[in-house]
Amino acid sequence: MPHNITVLKSKLHNATVTHALKDYEGSVALSQDLIDLGKFRLHEQVHLWNITQGTRLITYVMKHEGEEGGIICVNGAAAHLANPGDRIILATFAEIDSGESWEPHLVIMNDDNLEA
Template sequence: MGFRRMFKSKIHRATVTQADLEYEGSLTIDTDLLEKADILPWEEVHIWNVTNGSRLTTYAIEGPRGSGTICINGAAAHLVNPGDVVIIATFTDIEESAARNYQPTVVLVDSSNKILDPAYTETPGPNLPLRKFS
């Protein structure tokens, strides 16, 4: 059996609180958000900027717990600015047999990056049934 690369988790529509061009690199994320989204420190993350359409890959580092911090560090600060809305996503390789029943973790946040209702319902495209994520 082979493996499939699957969407593992995301923090959906987070608001960037800071951008630090002089920092070495990475994305600083509130520790509460990291834990809820099952993202580890140093894990690869994809950042999709809803505000301007840019996309980039970096790694996560822990920010102060409960702070709502979403800080873009290093060269990525040229692509993402404070106030931008972003999606932060991770992926994982899963055995094909397990991938058929796999469910990702989705964390919705408000404009202050506080976690919203933990029961997330995906809103699919037109005429598709809703699917519940845990």
């Protein structure tokens, strides 16, 4: 009998935090190129796994206003768990029917937050 399961939708692996703003509304703000590359949606729930520190958190995606290209700005309370220079994984999930075939969108990043 079919039922829904939660699967990995998309992942940016080994990205680098570029900014952390503690005195800001919570979320992770990404430049448009990274939103597009990760196939993320604005306000979509995103898991942030910090490779450098071993911390994990759940927040949502916002568009970074200002600088363009490769920007990952961790905001609010989450900024206590991620510092500029930290290597991270950003992952989103989706619900699908258990009988449905599925392949996640996976992107390995280089040191400049470009696809490796």
